[in-house]
Amino acid sequence: MSKLAAKVALVEFRPDDGWQHVIIADPEKCRLCTEKNCLRVCPSGVFAWDNIHGHPVLVNYKQCVECGACRLACPAGAVEFTYPHGGYGVVFHQG
């Protein structure tokens, strides 16, 4: 388990299996993107580069801490971020 994965494992998530709150609407923008800020800026490693499948960036939205930085850091404006539906998503307990 990577360092980040170990940290993310400490966070409580109530994932919504039926709806994804952060998406990449136009994967073509990612293919052309030279910066790929999302892969590094995201504090919980939601974004991963995928060389195998058709979609270049995987979005592991179930481990999103809902900071919203991805939307601001993306140079192409490709990340569409909104908050999960009520009752779902991250739950912080420790302040």
Next chain:
Amino acid sequence: MINDWFKTKKPHKLSPRPEGAADAPSPRKYDAVVVGAGPAGASAAYFMARDGLDVLLLERGPFPGAKTCGGAAIIAEQAHELFPNFWEEFRYERIVTRLDYWWLTEDSAVTAGFTSSRLSAAPYNRLSVKRKNLYTWLAAKAVAAGATLLLGHHAAEVNFDGSQAIGVRVSPPQNAAYLADIVILADGANSLLAERAGLIPPVTAANLSLYAKETIALPPETIEDRFGLPPGQGAAIGLIGYPTAGFNGTGSIHTFHDGINISAGMAVSDFAAGGFSPGDLLDRIKKHPRIQPLLDGGITTEYGAAMIPEGGYHAIPPLVHPGLLIAGDAASLVNGIQGINLAMWSGFYAAKAAYEAKKSRDFSARKLSLYRTLLDESFILQNMRSNAKAAALQRDRPYLFDLYSRLANETAYQIARAYPMPVKDKRKFIWRKVTSLQPVGRIAADIWQVLKVVKG
């Protein structure tokens, strides 16, 4: 006009409208709907409910405070003005009696601190708090005053009639719409509601900072030992320089009752430029030779990240709209290390303006602009105005925090060292060392700019 004379004669204690009137098939309409049960929203809801308004408070988390993190201290005296003796009503962590700033390089630290038992008497100076405990208490207070709190309700959109806000739409699973004369947006740093409705310009990567935090569990006695604290008292340490890897940003350490909260962060645009994540910063800090011993043996119990608006005074968007007010982080009301208090006070002022609007049955932007007036006259905006140039200073001089931490550490190191050379030569040597990091002219220019900002 004359036919409406009686409306101004209504008693000032406003009572909720009767429910379920036979001729009212339309959904219940509230006097005010507040989005977000954080310190801004819950304060607004409390003061409006206390003044007799029918208030709905919406929170998307399963409890207030579930959606935010970052180790926090509340400035007790400012909160005490709004909620007298509030420390008796909820579980705070520690009474902060030690305030430090540490300027760090890879291997050393220049520190400035103050500690006094004078800070340990009520009304306290600062109290370290867990957000969950503070926000849950505050929301419960609003409910006790008569507000309706709905948890797990995510307001996705403001509904308008023309340009007049008339309520909010809640996303699934409820998929409901709520009507209100006044909408108060207190939905946090990344206010998508206000942005989507076109009420504020889109927030930028330069104005929002991203902070990561770790909560590290340690026995209370160990914490008191390591930080030199009497039982029940705590420390707040600001970390400058090394923690943000050469960028302008800050880290902090807050002591909880049985744990330490360590956080670090900087502008989102700096993370994008730097090519690392806030979690990386935390890992670096935790290994620092001055910080590692403080955390040694502790177990990380929670990791998290959140954004804070740090654009300062000039980044404050328009806060008053027809039928709608914006408060707290959503209004960009954060001043240096002060956020929770400004949020509570902005909620209080929003409630005052909402009450006056309700009293006169006038929900226009003109009537609600009392909110902005109260803010302008308060310590909140006066303090933010005094620091108005700080954000620009940090943008124009991105090297400021890192360079001067280095300079201070290098100077202190050379002064601490004893060399086999005459003192006069040593002084010359130190001078050459310091000016090799930054030429004298540039140092003078930096000091001048900083003084200009401090002078306001």
